[in-house]
Amino acid sequence: MTAAVETDTAIGKPIRRKEDAHLLHGQTNWTDNIQLPGTVHMAILRSPMAHAKITKLDVSGALKQPGVVAAYGAKELGDLNGGVPCVWPVTDDIKMPAFPALAIDKVRQVGDCVAVVLATSVAAAVDALDSIVVSYEQLPAVTDMEAALGSGSALVHDEIETNACYVYKMPCGDYEASRAKADVVVARRFINQRLIPTFMEPRSVVAAPMGMSDEITIWSATQIPHVLRVLLALVTGIPENNLRVVAPDVGGGFGGKLQCYREEILVTNLAKKLGRPVKWTETRSENLVATHHGRDQIQDIEIAATKDGKILGLKVTLLANMGAYLQIITPGVPLLGMFMYPAIYKMDSYDFTCTGVFTNKTPTDAYRGAGRPESTYAIERIVDELAAEIGMEPMELRKKNWIKHEEFPFTTVAGLTYDTGNYEAATEKALAMFDYDGLRAEQAQRRASGDPVQLGIGISTFTEMCGLAPSRTLGALKYVAGGWEHCTVRALPTGKIEVVTGTSPHGQGHETAWSQIASSILGVPVEDIEVIHSDTGRAPYGMDTYGSRSLAVGGQAIKAASERLVEKARVIAAHQLECSASDLEFVNGSFQVKGDPSKSQALGAVAFEAFTAHNLPPGVEPTLQAEATIDPEDFSYPHGTHLAALEVDTETGQVKLRKYVCVDDVGMQVNPMIVEGQVHGGVAQGIAQALFEGAEYDDDGNLLTASLADYLIPSAADLPSFETGSTVTPSTTHPLGTKGVGEAGTIASTPAIINGIVDALRHLGVTDVAMPAAPQTVWRAIQTAKGGAK
Amino acid sequence: MAHISVKVDGTSYQGEVEPRKLLVHWLREDIGRVGTVVGCDTSNCGACTVLLNGRSVKSCSVLAVQADGCEVTTIQGLADGNDWHPVQTAFKECHGLQCGYCTPGMVMAAVDLLSENPTPSESEIREGLEGNLCRCTGYHNIVKSVSYAADLMSAGPAKGAK
Numbered sequence: 001m002t003a004a005v006e007t008d009t010a011i012g013k014p015i016r017r018k019e020d021a022h023l024l025h026g027q028t029n030w031t032d033n034i035q036l037p038g039t040v041h042m043a044i045l046r047s048p049m050a051h052a053k054i055t056k057l058d059v060s061g062a063l064k065q066p067g068v069v070a071a072y073g074a075k076e077l078g079d080l081n082g083g084v085p086c087v088w089p090v091t092d093d094i095k096m097p098a099f100p101a102l103a104i105d106k107v108r109q110v111g112d113c114v115a116v117v118l119a120t121s122v123a124a125a126v127d128a129l130d131s132i133v134v135s136y137e138q139l140p141a142v143t144d145m146e147a148a149l150g151s152g153s154a155l156v157h158d159e160i161e162t163n164a165c166y167v168y169k170m171p172c173g174d175y176e177a178s179r180a181k182a183d184v185v186v187a188r189r190f191i192n193q194r195l196i197p198t199f200m201e202p203r204s205v206v207a208a209p210m211g212m213s214d215e216i217t218i219w220s221a222t223q224i225p226h227v228l229r230v231l232l233a234l235v236t237g238i239p240e241n242n243l244r245v246v247a248p249d250v251g252g253g254f255g256g257k258l259q260c261y262r263e264e265i266l267v268t269n270l271a272k273k274l275g276r277p278v279k280w281t282e283t284r285s286e287n288l289v290a291t292h293h294g295r296d297q298i299q300d301i302e303i304a305a306t307k308d309g310k311i312l313g314l315k316v317t318l319l320a321n322m323g324a325y326l327q328i329i330t331p332g333v334p335l336l337g338m339f340m341y342p343a344i345y346k347m348d349s350y351d352f353t354c355t356g357v358f359t360n361k362t363p364t365d366a367y368r369g370a371g372r373p374e375s376t377y378a379i380e381r382i383v384d385e386l387a388a389e390i391g392m393e394p395m396e397l398r399k400k401n402w403i404k405h406e407e408f409p410f411t412t413v414a415g416l417t418y419d420t421g422n423y424e425a426a427t428e429k430a431l432a433m434f435d436y437d438g439l440r441a442e443q444a445q446r447r448a449s450g451d452p453v454q455l456g457i458g459i460s461t462f463t464e465m466c467g468l469a470p471s472r473t474l475g476a477l478k479y480v481a482g483g484w485e486h487c488t489v490r491a492l493p494t495g496k497i498e499v500v501t502g503t504s505p506h507g508q509g510h511e512t513a514w515s516q517i518a519s520s521i522l523g524v525p526v527e528d529i530e531v532i533h534s535d536t537g538r539a540p541y542g543m544d545t546y547g548s549r550s551l552a553v554g555g556q557a558i559k560a561a562s563e564r565l566v567e568k569a570r571v572i573a574a575h576q577l578e579c580s581a582s583d584l585e586f587v588n589g590s591f592q593v594k595g596d597p598s599k600s601q602a603l604g605a606v607a608f609e610a611f612t613a614h615n616l617p618p619g620v621e622p623t624l625q626a627e628a629t630i631d632p633e634d635f636s637y638p639h640g641t642h643l644a645a646l647e648v649d650t651e652t653g654q655v656k657l658r659k660y661v662c663v664d665d666v667g668m669q670v671n672p673m674i675v676e677g678q679v680h681g682g683v684a685q686g687i688a689q690a691l692f693e694g695a696e697y698d699d700d701g702n703l704l705t706a707s708l709a710d711y712l713i714p715s716a717a718d719l720p721s722f723e724t725g726s727t728v729t730p731s732t733t734h735p736l737g738t739k740g741v742g743e744a745g746t747i748a749s750t751p752a753i754i755n756g757i758v759d760a761l762r763h764l765g766v767t768d769v770a771m772p773a774a775p776q777t778v779w780r781a782i783q784t785a786k787g788g789a790k
Numbered sequence: 791m792a793h794i795s796v797k798v799d800g801t802s803y804q805g806e807v808e809p810r811k812l813l814v815h816w817l818r819e820d821i822g823r824v825g826t827v828v829g830c831d832t833s834n835c836g837a838c839t840v841l842l843n844g845r846s847v848k849s850c851s852v853l854a855v856q857a858d859g860c861e862v863t864t865i866q867g868l869a870d871g872n873d874w875h876p877v878q879t880a881f882k883e884c885h886g887l888q889c890g891y892c893t894p895g896m897v898m899a900a901v902d903l904l905s906e907n908p909t910p911s912e913s914e915i916r917e918g919l920e921g922n923l924c925r926c927t928g929y930h931n932i933v934k935s936v937s938y939a940a941d942l943m944s945a946g947p948a949k950g951a952k
Contacts, residue, residue: 016882016883016885017882017885019890020881020882020887020890021872021882023887023890023893024865024874024878024881024882024887024890024893024897025825025865025866025868025869025872025878026823026824026825026826026864026865026866026894027825027866028824028825028827028890030824030827030891032818032824032827032828033818033824035819035822123808198925199889199891199925200829200835200837200889200891200892200923200924200925200926201827201829201889201891202828202829249890250889251827251889251890251891252888252889252891252925252926254925283831284829284830284831284832284835285831285832506889507888507889507890507926508888509888673885674885676885677885677888677926677927677931680927680928680929680930680931681888681925681926681927681928682928683928684927684928684929684930685925685928707830707831707832707834708830708832708834708835708923709832709834713923713925715916715919715920715921715922715923715929716915716916716917716919716920716922716924716929716932716933717916717917717919717920719916719928719929719930721912721930721933722928722930745928
């Protein structure tokens with residue numbers, strides 16, 4: 001059935017964002033802006049040691065300090081010391097040690113929470129931390145994953161008697177048979193270093209008993225107000241129907257705010273206990289040590305191929321650093337990458353093993369791409385290494401092995417069915433934009449002349465699995481929640497529209513894009529549509545925003561709810577116009593009698609009739625609204641080709657990114673301006689992994705990059721402008737044809753950069769460069785290849 | 791406690807402050823100008839940038855007492871009420887913001903940059919904004935925004951109004 005004739009559609013237009021007016025005028029509502037009467041501020045005493053017994057803890061001194069209302073260690077907190085939840089027990093025998101909000105007897109990471117002080121001002125609370133008496137007995141810190149698995153290692157959690165959290169295997173086909181048939185086997189170890197999400201707005205949470213009922217309202221700088229509400233109810237024991245979670249203006253997340261943090265648990269429990277608002281906002285230095293980290297995998301990857309470049313099989317063995325504890329989806333992140341190592345390539349077999357390892361470091365969890373940047377990095381790097389090994393042009397090797405556009409839908413060796421794709425088209429466009437042949441000629445010339453500045457060309461032809469996720473698939477992977485999304489559309493009597501979504505934006509522009517979708521179906525101007533989100537009191541159902549899911553899944557719900565609303569309205573309009581519903585067509589927001597355009601009723605007028613209810617057809621209830629809760633049919637598979645030209649100074653190791661071209665196929669685009677912005681930001685974060693960022697620890701487990709003076713996120717001066725393009729191959733499993741774009745740039749760009757650096761230096765004998773490829777790292781790789789200084 | 795008198799976004803404020811209080815905390819906590827935000831504790835991110843007597847400063851690296859007798863302009867006072875300064879217009883037009891958290895500081899830094907150099911090149915914009923970090927945009931559209939703002943401002947206030 002065609003529910004609605006699509007009319008002068010807002011979809012596909014680069015409409016300027018609704019969100020911007022308040023953000024550009026400072027009329028914002030960040031969580032830290034909230035100042036409720038009677039608020040007490042929480043400050044946290046954090047462990048300065050990575051691994052130690054707490055031999056003494058006395059908070060009584062803090063209670064004597066001015067302004068202090070309460071102080072707690074784990075003992076004083078008792079039953080209110082709720083455990084941080086993990087919702088993805090990936091195997092039946094996974095080890096899931098307790099993670100109390102305040103450490104009990106032992107600390108396991110620098111930044112572990114030991115005690116809290118609550119006072120009438122932030123300054124008073126922080127000052128009073130000095131009056132807490134605490135003693136530690138230092139234990140050996142577990143910092144190296146391989147050593148952690150060896151016998152005789154210290155244990156992060158004594159009670160589980162191992163540092164191995166789980167071992168997950170997924171054998172697909174017979175890799176050993178592929179290997180036996182192969183002419184060439186290339187094996188590499190890649191280190192996908194630890195990163196820190198570093199969203200710009202530090203975490204902040206306010207919890208307040210609301211007085212007029214048993215309700216506690218929690219404002220949090222979170223990506224997941226709906227999921228957080230469920231988890232806080234389970235952890236704190238406060239009935240779910242007494243909890244309202246609001247994510248007001250939220251300043252970025254990148255996965256780092258996809259969490260149920262210990263601080264959120266503490267603030268909620270203490271607001272209830274003290275009967276007054278409790279507030280906590282982290283400092284940036286707290287953020288870097290106590291917000292979950294991402295990546296941190298040792299990747300052993302082996303590719304088997306024929307000498308003319310046909311890939312036969314792939315073997316991946318991972319060590320994935322869990323950190324000291326399991327948070328919301330810590331164990332599952334590597335499994336999101338598991339399916340994507342075969343990427344765009346056809347092969348007979350694929351063997352995957354991942355061991356999760358506990359260490360005395362900050363827990364890891366989702367960071368932009370979550371598992372897929374790691375897999376894409378490893379496969380795109382090893383494909384380049386295979387090309388070098390067999391002397392084949394790296395793009396030609398890719399073309400030889402990728403899934404051809406006429407072969408879709410295609411079921412990969414890992415068992416996923418990619419619905420659509422056109423790698424040829426995206427690559428052809430990218431090569432033309434890049435002047436690939438011209439740059440290769442310049443590279444040859446520089447090599448021939450022995451130029452100290454060599455040119456490298458980096459390729460990344462990627463795909464990703466996004467649009468999380470079909471609920472049944474999540475269930476099969478032991479993830480304890482679903483992947484659906486909800487939307488309610490209301491036509492108000494004054495002609496305005498409310499779109500209530502379960503997604504929770506924090507920079508993505510949902511208010512604008514969702515209005516465009518609804519507008520295109522309802523025929524109502526974008527400015528007359530209000531998108532309501534991120535408040536479990538106003539938008540009760542949702543699964544929130546992560547994994548490039550919001551448009552791919554949430555967009556379907558908006559489409560379905562809008563179409564259902566039109567069908568409800570059609571019945572009322574037919575009654576008003578005294579015709580049958582089938583005689584009406586819906587054009588530009590108005591029901592018209594076919595063949596008699598003079599007889600029509602606008603949607604707003606129908607909404608008013610539904611409101612007054614004076615003249616409704618029999619059996620039709622008053623008010624005009626419709627809802628839809630959609631479980632996606634499958635994942636979506638954006639893809640693209642990214643190309644980087646880098647100048648590498650062989651005398652200093654300095655890398656200059658000269659040109660970056662990418663062509664992304666994210667399916668149908670609702671707002672191409674927003675799509676481009678997502679690509680820019682994603683590409684920048686992926687480049688940052690390749691060139692700038694890395695969370696560094698010393699052997700005692702101290703985070704060395706614990707401030708923004710030490711953890712190098714790039715500035716405007718560190719990056720070039722990007723040349724972006726797109727092809728559009730609509731998804732066939734998602735009714736809007738959309739695929740998702742939030743993570744694409746980050747997933748694609750990292751290997752393009754490192755492939756480019758290695759390409760610049762390969763003639764010098766360099767076969768790999770560690771990330772981040774800082775000048776000293778590149779210089780050392782050159783010297784090592786030359787057999788010189790190490 | 792020290793007594794200070796500061797004009798912020800056109801309004802005069804007087805009050806007692808702890809000598810250790812940072813200007814950004816005074817703006818946010820004491821007089822409720824919460825449009826200016828805190829992004830770090832090492833003066834790296836620039837999210838708190840305001841104009842102090844017309845020049846940009848990171849308000850986390852100025853004590854409130856140092857602002858005594860000064861005029862402060864924040865993102866909230868850049869244009870009158872809901873009017874638009876050309877830099878604000880340009881950031882919207884060029885999609886120079888996503889989450890918007892760096893935006894107050896980025897816009898104020900751009901205003902200062904353009905007052906010094908009304909026709910900056912791309913590299914001058916990138917160097918000029920080096921002290922302001924953004925995690926969302928990759929700076930691509932911020933650079934475009936500042937360049938477009940320069941065009942709007944050189945064309946005169948009428949074109950910049952929106």
